[in-house]
Amino acid sequence: MKAEFWAVDTFRFSVTGPGTFRFLNRAAASGVRLRHVRWQKDGYTATASGPDRRRLEEIAKSGGWAFTVTARRGPGRRTEWLLRTRPGLAAGAVLFFVLLRFLGGFVWCIDYGAMDTDLHAGVRTLLADCGIHEGVYLTKPLLQAAQAQALRRSETFGWVSLNFTGGCLSVESTPVQTQTVRDPPPRQGLYAAADGEILAVEIESGFAVVAVGEQVTAGQPLAAAEKLDRKGNAVPQGAWGRIVARVQKQYTAAQALEYEALVYTGRSSAAETLYLPGYAHTRPAETPLAGEEQTEWLPLRLGRLALPACICRVTTWEQKTQPVRLTDTAAVALAVRTCRAQLLRDFPDAEIEAEQRETTTENGTAAAAVTYIFTADIARTR
């Protein structure tokens, strides 16, 4: 028998002497599990596990009983041989399970599930702001804090859930669904925002005071918020709706041929940080530049195997204020574009039917005066 393998054995023993049932009571009371206890002449035989052998021997010795091991069943001859000659195998197996247990607490990969690819970068930034990336030991409080922050900060998702199992952080989300609740219209009328010819009256609330085909001027009432009934009592109702008119309006804009603007120089520098479990190493940019920063998270992989590590690369694109010189054509086009932007700012739903441009280039400035004929909703509350 090899004493060193008693820990994985089960053995059968016999205990003899006067009052041996006391041995059974003491053994059971001390936490030893006895199995298959059989009566025999002046004693008992029973089965117990190898780690309890020493305790049983001590109980037998203290009670004055004779303790004899009659049979032993070990892990097997081949296993014993392997354990004796190749202890590294057992040590490796134990180490494997310990590492499996320990490394399972680190983030190895982030699974976005069925989320749109466009949203991955946003979620990644959100997680990184919470201190979560590959290689971080993820604790429950950190996960809960990240989830709470994600729900608070995210405007894209209606609901976000972070689940962490076996080193994989799964992000589940549902898109936000917005429902616009319109307040009841204020008790005031609608007025024309520009001169024009009424094409359609689509009043949802209030009382229209113009009809299709009428010419209106800017500031003229289009819909009233109050009407008198037959008895002369006022019936209030806030005016709301669309009144579409054909409008002719001119916008002007000027664009300098030379001006200074912040432009990209084409130079960039990258600072990289390597995150490993419990370790981070930053390699600063070779030439620090000032400009717009772009952050990329690159998870490390070995083939298809994800590793609990990642690289955070911050690329800085240099921007400098430089003089810009435009050609006459480009300057005129920009001035016209500004005119159109002004029109769309005043009438966002404008549909342009015709336009007439007058452009000049004088004294280093391109000027454009564009007269638009367009249809749009001209109803405004003061």
Added chain:
Amino acid sequence: MKPKKPHPRKLYERPDLRRMAAPPPRDFYRLPELELRGGNLLTDGCRRVLDFTPKRVCLDMGDTLVTLYGEGLRIESFAGKRLILAGRFTRVELRSKWEVPPDEG
């Protein structure tokens, strides 16, 4: 027309709600348990084995001494206060630990 015979009133006792809602006896959950399943007897709360032979097993279950009689009795497992007996049981005898046996009295 023959007069209708009155329906005999059902005799039933009203359930004693007070007794049903009353707490169990003192130390109810600490009393020993014996459960006989086929040829196995499961016990919980066995303090000691006082005697053990293939025909007779005597157990100390707190205030009660339980003596089991049968053939080929054996202990399948004994750890802490849980004991599993196996064999063919023929008789169970329960006796208070403090009761004096009649032959001795």
